[in-house]
Amino acid sequence: MSQVIVVTSGKGGVGKTTSAAAIATGLAMKGKKVCVIDFDVGLRNLDLIMGVERRVVFDFINVINDGIRLQQALIKDKRVEGLYILPTSQTRDKDALSREGVERVIEELRQEFDYVICDSPAGIEKGAYMALYFADEAIVVTNPEVSSVRDSDRILGILNSKSRRAERGEPPMKQHLLLTRYDLDRVARGEMLKLDDVLEILAIPVLGVIPQDDMVLQCSNLGLPVVLEPKSTAGQAYMDAVRRLLGETVELRFTTPPKKSFVNWLLRRTA
Amino acid sequence: MRLHDLFALFRGPSRTEGSAAAAKQRLQVILAVERPLTRGQPDFLPSMQREILEVIRKYVPIDERKIKVEVEREADISLLAVSVELPNSAFSRAV
8 A cells, every 4th residue: 555654854954855865765675666856946955866957847836737648747757766856946936835636646656666765855944734634644854953843843843733634534643753964972071962862752653763964965966876886884774774664673773882892993993 | 273273172162062952941941831822723623523413412502612622742742632611500310
C-alpha cells in the first residue's frame, strides 16, 4: 500500500529538503518506487539538492492548474532506479496550491508509487498546510536548539488537529522525530540539547539522529543526495533511518562520542 | 594544552557552561504555557458535544451552556472530560 509521508519542521533551515531528498533516495535504493514532491512554491530548492535543476520543464503547479499531465512533469532520477522528482514552480505563489488540485495529484501518485514524500516549506502557511494535509505519516525534522524544538512542538499540534486524518476522526498520523545537525562534542560538553532531552519534550518516537557532518554541504554543492556518498556519516545515519521507516530494527549510531583512545588520537593527527 | 585552556582553568565555570540544561528547562516552561493555547481540540468535539447534549436533554431539561467537553493531552494519554451541570430540580423530582 502506498504511503504518503510529509517531511516538516515549522522552522526553516533545519534540513527538511536535505532530509526529504536523502530519505526518498534511500527508499529507492532499497527497491521502493518513490516520488518526492517540492511544496515550497516560489522558493523551490529540492531540484537543486537532487541535482535535477536543469531538467525541469513542467512542474507540480502546471499539473494542478494548467492541464499538464503528471508524466510530463515527473523527473526520473538517473542514478537510482525507481526515484522520481516532482519539482514545484519558482514563479507562482502558494495560492496556486488548491486543496482539490493537491488531492488529485497525490491520489494519482498513490496509484503509481510505494512512497510519496512531501517536502514541506517552512512556516505554517498554506504550502506547509497542503504538504501535511493528505499525509499518512510525518517526519518532524528538528535541530537540538530551542527555537527548532518549540516550532516542532507547534507542528505536532497542527498534525494532530488540522490534517485530513484528524478532521475525519481517523487514526492519528504516525509521527517520527528526525534529529539533525547533532554535534556529539557539543552534547558531551553540555552545550547542546541531547537526544533524550528532545525526546522528553516532544514525546514522539525517534526515526534517526543525523550527526553534524561537513559532507552535507559538499553534497548539496554537487546536487547529490547525501545517502549517495558512502563516506558521509550523515548519509549512513539517513540510511539507518530509512531502514527503520521500512520496519527494521536498527540501533542508533552517532549518538555517543567516540572513545578518545590513543589510536583515534593518532589517526586524527595523521588524517 | 593551549594558553587559552590554561586561563580557563583559573577562571572557573563560565556562564555558558552546561547551557543545554537551561535550554531544556526554558523549553519545558514555555511549552507548558503554549500547548493549551495552540493545540486545538480535535474537530469532532463540537458535534460530539451536541449529541451528548441531545441525549441528556431526553431525560433532563438542561441549558446547552451547562455542558463542557475538554480534552487534555499528556505524553502517553489523552483525557476526555465531560462535565454537565444539572439543575437542582433534576434529581429532587425523581426521588
